Amino acid sequence: MTLSSSFKRSLFVFHFNAGSCNGCDIEIVAAITPRYDPERFGVRLVGSPKHADVLLVTGPVTGKMAPRLRRVYDQMADPKVVMCIGTCGQSGGVFYDSYNLEGPIDQIIPVDVYVPGCAPRPEAIIHGVVTAITKLERLEGGEV
Amino acid sequence: MQTTLYTGYGVWDPVIWTIAGAVILLLVYLLWRGGVSTYRKGSEQERPYLSGNAEPEKDAVHIGGGNLYWGFTEGLKGYYSRLVPVHTGDLNDYMLWYFGVLVGICALVVIFQ
Numbered sequence: 001m002t003l004s005s006s007f008k009r010s011l012f013v014f015h016f017n018a019g020s021c022n023g024c025d026i027e028i029v030a031a032i033t034p035r036y037d038p039e040r041f042g043v044r045l046v047g048s049p050k051h052a053d054v055l056l057v058t059g060p061v062t063g064k065m066a067p068r069l070r071r072v073y074d075q076m077a078d079p080k081v082v083m084c085i086g087t088c089g090q091s092g093g094v095f096y097d098s099y100n101l102e103g104p105i106d107q108i109i110p111v112d113v114y115v116p117g118c119a120p121r122p123e124a125i126i127h128g129v130v131t132a133i134t135k136l137e138r139l140e141g142g143e144v
Numbered sequence: 145m146q147t148t149l150y151t152g153y154g155v156w157d158p159v160i161w162t163i164a165g166a167v168i169l170l171l172v173y174l175l176w177r178g179g180v181s182t183y184r185k186g187s188e189q190e191r192p193y194l195s196g197n198a199e200p201e202k203d204a205v206h207i208g209g210g211n212l213y214w215g216f217t218e219g220l221k222g223y224y225s226r227l228v229p230v231h232t233g234d235l236n237d238y239m240l241w242y243f244g245v246l247v248g249i250c251a252l253v254v255i256f257q
Contacts, residue, residue: 050189065196068195068196069196071196071197072196075189075191076189077182077183079182
């Protein structure tokens with residue numbers, strides 16, 4: 001992994017809650033606090049998917065949120081990486097047999113990085129972002 | 145050829161303006177060329193981000209000039225509710241009003257002269 005070349009530009013991250021209980025969202029907020037301070041590497045949350053390189057998705061994807069998740073994904077510029085944060089996004093978690101789920105996330109949009117946990121620790125989320133960086137580097141280099 | 149005009153307030157030269165325009169156009173082109181090359185025309189990337197919601201029809205969200213006068217017409221509702229129906233758009237009605245008022249004024253003149 002060549003971190004130096006990946007940080008030639010800032011990695012902008014957009015967070016999308018697809019029906020999460022907010023546990024993962026709180027851990028994402030914890031990951032951007034001064035204790036971990038990923039912003040020193042240019043990794044920061046942005047308010048629009050149009051500005052983002054990485055899409056962080058939390059939650060098992062409810063019926064109402066599925067079309068919105070698709071639309072937000074389509075609005076992101078290429079190359080882009082999708083990160084699934086938490087167990088719910090991977091399998092539905094404790095909501096797996098709920099009547100109003102259309103997820104998990106990879107049933108709706110392609111997922112590149114999975115960060116398991118209920119909820120995952122900030123260190124795990126940051127590790128996932130670093131993994132996403134390496135994937136982005138490969139995408140930008142023309143590899144898939 | 146003398147192209148520069150000196151006045152007490154400043155200088156005007158069309159050649160300088162033309163050069164400045166060309167430089168600005170060049171900068172704009174360079175900025176445009178440095179944009180996202182993977183941009184897909186006609187896709188969702190062209191539509192606004194509204195928290196993931198679909199973009200509503202323009203008619204559903206458009207605020208016309210008439211909307212700005214809502215408070216005005218609402219405040220003078222008593223006036224407009226009587227006056228607007230009278231404006232039928234039929235010339236015969238307007239001529240009838242014209243002759244009616246004319247007859248009324250003539251009657252007043254004859255009575256109070």
